[in-house]
Amino acid sequence: MSDMTPKPNLSPGVQTQGGIGSAPVPVIEHGEHSLHDEHEHHDQHWLWKYVFSQDHKQIGKQFLITGILWAIVGGTLSSLFRLQLGWPEGTMEWLKPVLGGWIQAGKLNPEFYLALVTMHGTIMVFFVLTAGLSGTFSNFLIPLQVGARDMASGFMNMLSYWFFFLSSVIMFSSLFIETGPAAAGWTIYPPLSALPQAIPGSGAGMTLWLVSMVFFIVSQLLGGVNYVTTVINLRTRGMSMSKLPLTIWAFFLTAILGILSFPVLFSAALLLVFDRSFGTSFFLSDIYIAGQALSNQGGSPVLFQHLFWFLGHPEVYIVIMPAMGMVSEVLATNARKPIFGYRAMIGSLIGISMLSFVVWAHHMFVTGMNPFLGSVFMFLTLIIAVPSGVKVFNWLATLWRGNIRFTAAMLFAIGFVSLFISGGLTGIILGNATLDIQMHNTYFVVAHFHLVMGSAAFFGLYAGVYHWFPKMFGRMMDEKLGYIHFWLTFAGVYLVFLPMHYVGIAGFPRRYYAWTGFDAFSQFADMNKFISIAAIIAFLGQFIFLFNFFYSIFRGRRATQNPWNSTTLEWTTPVELGHGNWPGEIPAVYRWPYDYSKPGSESDFIPQNVPYSQTKSSNLPYEQELVD
Amino acid sequence: MNPSETLSEKEIGLGWHPKRVLLVLLIFSIVMMFAAFTSGYIVRRDEGNWREFDLPASLLINSIIIALSSASMQWAFLSARKDEIVRAKTGLIIALVLGLFFLVGQYFSFGDLVAGNTYFGGADANPSGSFVYVLMGVHAFHLVTGLVFLAVVLRRVLKYQVHSRAMLSIGNATLYWHFLGGLWLYLYLFLLLNH
Numbered sequence: 001m002s003d004m005t006p007k008p009n010l011s012p013g014v015q016t017q018g019g020i021g022s023a024p025v026p027v028i029e030h031g032e033h034s035l036h037d038e039h040e041h042h043d044q045h046w047l048w049k050y051v052f053s054q055d056h057k058q059i060g061k062q063f064l065i066t067g068i069l070w071a072i073v074g075g076t077l078s079s080l081f082r083l084q085l086g087w088p089e090g091t092m093e094w095l096k097p098v099l100g101g102w103i104q105a106g107k108l109n110p111e112f113y114l115a116l117v118t119m120h121g122t123i124m125v126f127f128v129l130t131a132g133l134s135g136t137f138s139n140f141l142i143p144l145q146v147g148a149r150d151m152a153s154g155f156m157n158m159l160s161y162w163f164f165f166l167s168s169v170i171m172f173s174s175l176f177i178e179t180g181p182a183a184a185g186w187t188i189y190p191p192l193s194a195l196p197q198a199i200p201g202s203g204a205g206m207t208l209w210l211v212s213m214v215f216f217i218v219s220q221l222l223g224g225v226n227y228v229t230t231v232i233n234l235r236t237r238g239m240s241m242s243k244l245p246l247t248i249w250a251f252f253l254t255a256i257l258g259i260l261s262f263p264v265l266f267s268a269a270l271l272l273v274f275d276r277s278f279g280t281s282f283f284l285s286d287i288y289i290a291g292q293a294l295s296n297q298g299g300s301p302v303l304f305q306h307l308f309w310f311l312g313h314p315e316v317y318i319v320i321m322p323a324m325g326m327v328s329e330v331l332a333t334n335a336r337k338p339i340f341g342y343r344a345m346i347g348s349l350i351g352i353s354m355l356s357f358v359v360w361a362h363h364m365f366v367t368g369m370n371p372f373l374g375s376v377f378m379f380l381t382l383i384i385a386v387p388s389g390v391k392v393f394n395w396l397a398t399l400w401r402g403n404i405r406f407t408a409a410m411l412f413a414i415g416f417v418s419l420f421i422s423g424g425l426t427g428i429i430l431g432n433a434t435l436d437i438q439m440h441n442t443y444f445v446v447a448h449f450h451l452v453m454g455s456a457a458f459f460g461l462y463a464g465v466y467h468w469f470p471k472m473f474g475r476m477m478d479e480k481l482g483y484i485h486f487w488l489t490f491a492g493v494y495l496v497f498l499p500m501h502y503v504g505i506a507g508f509p510r511r512y513y514a515w516t517g518f519d520a521f522s523q524f525a526d527m528n529k530f531i532s533i534a535a536i537i538a539f540l541g542q543f544i545f546l547f548n549f550f551y552s553i554f555r556g557r558r559a560t561q562n563p564w565n566s567t568t569l570e571w572t573t574p575v576e577l578g579h580g581n582w583p584g585e586i587p588a589v590y591r592w593p594y595d596y597s598k599p600g601s602e603s604d605f606i607p608q609n610v611p612y613s614q615t616k617s618s619n620l621p622y623e624q625e626l627v628d
Numbered sequence: 629m630n631p632s633e634t635l636s637e638k639e640i641g642l643g644w645h646p647k648r649v650l651l652v653l654l655i656f657s658i659v660m661m662f663a664a665f666t667s668g669y670i671v672r673r674d675e676g677n678w679r680e681f682d683l684p685a686s687l688l689i690n691s692i693i694i695a696l697s698s699a700s701m702q703w704a705f706l707s708a709r710k711d712e713i714v715r716a717k718t719g720l721i722i723a724l725v726l727g728l729f730f731l732v733g734q735y736f737s738f739g740d741l742v743a744g745n746t747y748f749g750g751a752d753a754n755p756s757g758s759f760v761y762v763l764m765g766v767h768a769f770h771l772v773t774g775l776v777f778l779a780v781v782l783r784r785v786l787k788y789q790v791h792s793r794a795m796l797s798i799g800n801a802t803l804y805w806h807f808l809g810g811l812w813l814y815l816y817l818f819l820l821l822n823h
Binding site: 226266 | 639641642644645646649653654656657661665668672675677678679748749750753754756758759762766
């Protein structure tokens with residue numbers, strides 16, 4: 001980073017931004033001392049600069065790289081079990097060099113199949129789409145977009161990453177132990193997960209899973225309290241809550257959800273640890289294993305489900321809301337239009353956040369709950385369609401008659417909206433208790449949540465990476481490769497998950513290692529093969545992204561300061577970012593973040609730090625009053 | 629630039645120091661954890677197969693100790709605000725020692741529970757009793773973190789780094805200590821009413 005003297009582009013007057021238009025730039029004076037501060041940071045030892053860094057940008061990149069590595073692992077696992085599902089009679093002897101003892105007589109070990117599904121879910125939900133998505137972008141964007149030098153506590157932020165790293169190491173090591181990793185599903189329902197005698201995966205693998213998750217929760221809490229505090233306390237002058245970019249609103253509410261829901265998972269995990277290792281019976285009662293009665297009495301496995309889903313449901317919003325925020329930002333920037341219904345977008349985020357805490361039992365309609373209770377949760381669940389609908393219509397209205405620029409980020413943002421609609425509609429079906437009881441253990445549910453939460457959040461992640469890559473690494477990603485990556489992924493996702501709805505409605509059961517013993521399902525052999533081929537092609541397509549990402553870090557085209565002509569504060573920083581973000585004074589904020597194509601304005605965007613006094617021609621009457 | 633558009637130096641947020649906000653958020657997460665435990669307790673109790681247990685009388689003594697400790701902490705805080713550093717020091721030391729007494733008392737209460745045939749685990753245990761140990765144990769863990777916090781503040785007081793214009797650390801410690809005391813009183817009342 002030291003090869004270039006930071007040249008803040010803050011000179012008075014109009015500056016050429018390249019591309020569509022130019023924006024007036026505010027006059028900001030900065031003192032001499034600022035460059036001296038900058039200099040001091042160059043003397044840091046590399047260990048403190050790159051490894052134990054307390055700089056939010058570095059921590060964000062650490063989360064991103066770790067998340068990418070986890071995504072490769074999670075995707076590989078899914079390819080393995082798709083091989084099994086697509087070719088149940090085929091031999092897997094050729095995988096023996098990699099999987100070793102998990103291949104027996106040319107077949108995948110059934111216990112290992114369960115472990116693959118469990119670890120795929122755990123890795124994707126927690127390590128990729130929670131830590132990799134909100135960990136990356138909350139860290140990277142919050143201080144830059146609210147106008148702060150760093151997070152409220154850089155030290156706690158660093159701890160947050162290293163607890164995540166520790167948790168990752170433990171979870172990863174569980175893949176290599178003899179009894180295999182946890183295999184009771186990512187929801188780890190007891191008694192299956194509580195009794196080591198039940199399946200091999202409930203032995204040491206489950207212990208490592210629980211220990212890893214405890215560290216993961218600590219990491220999330222340390223990160224979350226930091227994000228919230230930064231948004232509340234460290235906003236720059238003028239950045240009122242009603243001028244925050246929607247990304248920040250989304251990260252802010254996501255962090256609040258995490259602070260309130262992860263401790264509940266911690267409680268559940270702790271009680272499960274006691275049941276497994278200390279002889280308590282919180283979740284165990286009346287169990288016979290191999291003809292032997294266990295002494296555990298009085299426990300309730302449904303209690304675990306309540307505790308788990310009290311986290312588990314907000315967790316899916318923890319996964320999707322950062323993607324929603326980033327997509328709003330990318331759509332508005334590349335449609336060159338203000339986001340439609342800014343306040344409604346904030347209101348719907350708040351609505352979704354609050355509702356997310358009162359719908360958890362819709363995951364438990366088949367536990368034999370009181371039908372009246374079920375209908376209450378059903379009612380609350382269906383209400384979520386209202387704020388979700390508000391968001392979808394606002395995104396579509398933002399695109400409507402926009403001057404759309406199809407950047408790679410924009411394609412992924414539009415893809416997100418598409419997937420969110422397709423997956424969300426089946427959510428309305430599954431939210432109905434009567435329909436859910438019919439579909440619960442079929443691939444319909446798998447298809448639903450992979451579209452609305454899994455793939456959509458991944459698309460949000462990709463949109464974010466393509467859009468903010470220039471700010472992260474000072475270089476551009478290749479657009480052409482981005483297009484190929486997008487179309488392979490977009491087509492792949494639909495080719496995988498649309499047929500899954502179909503086999504799901506036909507009753508095809510999920511979680512089964514082999515379905516060849518059932519005549520009713522043999523007719524879906526072709527369909528399963530098709531899904532598997534599509535899934536593996538889509539997975540291989542991600543390597544185009546990986547190549548593009550790592551190549552562009554070192555060899556990409558140099559980025560300009562504001563390559564997308566965007567309005568938010570992070571684009572007022574120099575291309576080469578130092579610790580402290582702005583070499584001079586932090587810019588003040590005068591307007592909302594979506595002044596795109598404002599009538600009367602010379603340029604088609606006006607950054608947030610441009611005062612109304614410099615934009616007389618485009619001011620609305622009430623804005624003009626502020627300067628008169 | 630026109631004066632009517634000039635802005636204040638920085639957005640004031642809640643008007644709290646960032647460290648205070650961090651602490652309050654962490655307190656919320658602890659609240660959620662105990663909300664999960666105690667609501668799980670009630671849900672579990674209402675499902676039946678619930679063995680009643682007797683709360684040891686020693687818990688009442690422990691509760692009084694932790695309340696006194698909180699009062700002493702408050703005294704230390706008010707004294708520091710009036711720059712009466714010696715009193716602040718005394719108050720902190722009393723709060724710390726009473727906190728330690730509370731922990732020891734809780735340990736002896738575990739013994740009383742066992743003597744009353746309420747077990748944490750094993751063949752004779754029922755979730756009712758196990759819950760009591762979990763609630764007391766997890767609270768005790770947080771109390772240890774509180775004691776560490778108090779010790780750090782005490783060290784700052786001894787170095788004369790706490791006074792009427794440097795109240796942040798002792799203020800945060802007081803808030804956390806009151807929270808832990810209040811949390812225990814809640815748990816005690818909860819167990820009294822719902823055993």
